[in-house]
Amino acid sequence: MTPILPEKQYDTMLLNVGPSHPSTHGVLRVLVELDGEVIVKAEPDLGYLHRGIEKLCENRTYHQCIPLMNRLDYLAGEVNNFGFCLAVEKLLGIEVPKRAQYIRVIIAELTRIASHIFWLGTHAHDLGAMTPLFYGFREREKIMDLCEMVSGGRMFPAYFRIGGLAADLPEGFVEEALAFVKDFPNKWKDYDTLLTENPIWKKRTVGVGVMTKEECLDYGWSGPMARGSGVDWDLRRDNPYSSYEDFDFNIPLGTREGDVYSRYLVRMQEMLESAKIVRQALEKLPKGDIKVDDPRISLPPKEKVYTDIAALINHFKLIQEGVTPPAGEVYQAIEAPKGEMGFYIVSDGTGRPFRVKIRRPSFVVLNALDKLARGRLLADLIALIGTMDIVLADVDC
Amino acid sequence: MHRAVDFLKERFPEDVLEVVEFRGETTLVVHPRAIRALLTALRDAPEMSYKYLSMIAAVDYYPAEPRFGVVYNLYSHRYRDRLTLKCLLPGEAPVIDSVVSVHATADFHEREAYDLMGIVFRGHPNLKRILLPPDFVGFPLRKEFPQRGQ
Numbered sequence: 377m378t379p380i381l382p383e384k385q386y387d388t389m390l391l392n393v394g395p396s397h398p399s400t401h402g403v404l405r406v407l408v409e410l411d412g413e414v415i416v417k418a419e420p421d422l423g424y425l426h427r428g429i430e431k432l433c434e435n436r437t438y439h440q441c442i443p444l445m446n447r448l449d450y451l452a453g454e455v456n457n458f459g460f461c462l463a464v465e466k467l468l469g470i471e472v473p474k475r476a477q478y479i480r481v482i483i484a485e486l487t488r489i490a491s492h493i494f495w496l497g498t499h500a501h502d503l504g505a506m507t508p509l510f511y512g513f514r515e516r517e518k519i520m521d522l523c524e525m526v527s528g529g530r531m532f533p534a535y536f537r538i539g540g541l542a543a544d545l546p547e548g549f550v551e552e553a554l555a556f557v558k559d560f561p562n563k564w565k566d567y568d569t570l571l572t573e574n575p576i577w578k579k580r581t582v583g584v585g586v587m588t589k590e591e592c593l594d595y596g597w598s599g600p601m602a603r604g605s606g607v608d609w610d611l612r613r614d615n616p617y618s619s620y621e622d623f624d625f626n627i628p629l630g631t632r633e634g635d636v637y638s639r640y641l642v643r644m645q646e647m648l649e650s651a652k653i654v655r656q657a658l659e660k661l662p663k664g665d666i667k668v669d670d671p672r673i674s675l676p677p678k679e680k681v682y683t684d685i686a687a688l689i690n691h692f693k694l695i696q697e698g699v700t701p702p703a704g705e706v707y708q709a710i711e712a713p714k715g716e717m718g719f720y721i722v723s724d725g726t727g728r729p730f731r732v733k734i735r736r737p738s739f740v741v742l743n744a745l746d747k748l749a750r751g752r753l754l755a756d757l758i759a760l761i762g763t764m765d766i767v768l769a770d771v772d773c
Numbered sequence: 774m775h776r777a778v779d780f781l782k783e784r785f786p787e788d789v790l791e792v793v794e795f796r797g798e799t800t801l802v803v804h805p806r807a808i809r810a811l812l813t814a815l816r817d818a819p820e821m822s823y824k825y826l827s828m829i830a831a832v833d834y835y836p837a838e839p840r841f842g843v844v845y846n847l848y849s850h851r852y853r854d855r856l857t858l859k860c861l862l863p864g865e866a867p868v869i870d871s872v873v874s875v876h877a878t879a880d881f882h883e884r885e886a887y888d889l890m891g892i893v894f895r896g897h898p899n900l901k902r903i904l905l906p907p908d909f910v911g912f913p914l915r916k917e918f919p920q921r922g923q
Contacts, residue, residue: 422903422904423903423904423905423906426904426905428913430889430914431918431920432920434920435920467796469796590824591877593825593850594824594876594877594878595878596825596826596827596828596876596877596878598825607850609850614853615853704795704796705795705798705800706795706796706798707798707846707855707857709827716827718827718846720828720830720844722832730832731833731914733828733830733831733832733844735827735828735846739885740828740881743878743881744877747877772904773904
């Protein structure tokens with residue numbers, strides 16, 4: 377007898393997830409081939425948020441790229457600028473003053489806490505636990521307020537500049553930030569109590585999405601994703617930048633087989649470590665300049681622009697032509713909340729980058745989605761997307 | 774001098790074309806025909822141990838010829854250092870071997886380089902556009918592609 381449907385269609389079913397699905401954290405589309413409820417193949421379809429940032433950079437001065445970089449991983453806006461500014465500073469061969477380095481670390485680590493809180497809230501929410509989101513956003517709101525204090529922007533502070541910072545810390549920032557990080561471990565306990573020993577949470581996460589150490593390296597995983605599998609690697613410690621060597625902090629590693637639960641534990645501990653770093657940086661904050669003293673890189677102070685013709689010319693030239701690094705190619709990686717974020721910049725000696733390539737951690741991590749999802753239940757796919765902590769603006773660039 | 778330079782020159786004397794040092798970073802310009810063998814050797818030799826491919830970047834050096842650069846950024850977790858390999862490809866039909874069989878992470882990177890720069894990776898299991906829609910015409914990161922509408 378001839379079958380009514382072609383034979384293949386009896387076997388599996390194709391399910392479209394996204395691009396507009398609440399648990400895809402943006403506009404991720406996954407084409408899932410299902411055998412009953414078991415995933416046979418999961419193919420991510422990207423690009424719904426592709427804005428062509430790499431191309432846009434080529435027509436802008438280096439400073440004009442800064443607002444674009446904010447919009448890569450928008451949950452950790454300022455960390456992207458951290459990497460970009462460091463890369464351009466490497467091209468220029470300069471190092472920013474100690475005070476600026478410390479302030480950058482403070483903002484970056486606060487942002488890391490905010491990013492991890494967002495991950496925790498949405499990840500738990502996807503798996504059926506509503507409460508951590510509300511508790512977490514209480515603290516995230518405070519960090520947003522601190523970002524607003526320094527620059528006026530909450531999600532996109534655009535506070536870092538090539539050669540330093542846009543301005544010094546405002547009055548009262550140090551006290552408020554100190555109060556926040558001192559209190560944070562107490563608030564952190566609220567999330568920990570809700571989830572860590574929660575049997576439903578464990579049922580959904582233990583043994584799901586297992587990656588061995590070797591597989592992590594093969595798939596280019598970095599940051600908390602790799603550390604969840606026991607890869608003892610953190611760029612802040614192993615290739616320190618911006619004075620990270622001055623601070624005392626631990627690198628939390630996964631205690632079990634790198635599964636979703638293990639990565640949860642790593643990220644939870646990382647929040648506390650970040651709070652520790654911020655506290656040390658605030659307490660040891662050196663005095664001094666917040667940008668390099670070089671008229672070819674830093675803008676003159678505003679009052680001088682209004683009163684001094686040389687400063688006015690300098691200001692004009694710097695805005696029109698931008699900083700002009702020598703011709704060359706550099707790669708600078710930083711430990712972003714989601715893993716290694718790298719900037720590969722090719723300069724041809726003009727005021728605009730010849731090519732900017734951004735190594736986005738979310739993009740790299742998503743490569744392993746198919747491998748992790750195969751043979752698992754459809755419900756596990758939600759846990760897998762959650763544990764990857766992807767931001768689609770970062771994936772699509 | 775970077776520790777990988779002698780290692781590679783000894784094993785691949787014909788294929789290491791140039792060593793560039795800039796701002797403390799070492800870039801080896803290598804022959805594209807050997808890229809898969811080079812990356813395999815760097816990954817498997819214990820004294821190199823470059824098991825982690827950080828990224829693959831495609832660069833359009835127009836109007837220079839060879840026009841395209843494919844840049845491999847490697848990291849060694851054991852020695853905590855980086856190494857960059859660069860292959861130069863001609864402007865007409867830029868083709869290079871895929872390294873997905875050496876580093877699984879190369880899959881997305883190569884698809885992105887194909888999508889935006891039009892580099893063809895020979896032997897890639899699934900070489901199709903990744904960020905742009907399948908019916909998109911042109912390769913936007915090439916220098917001749919306009920930044921605004923024509």
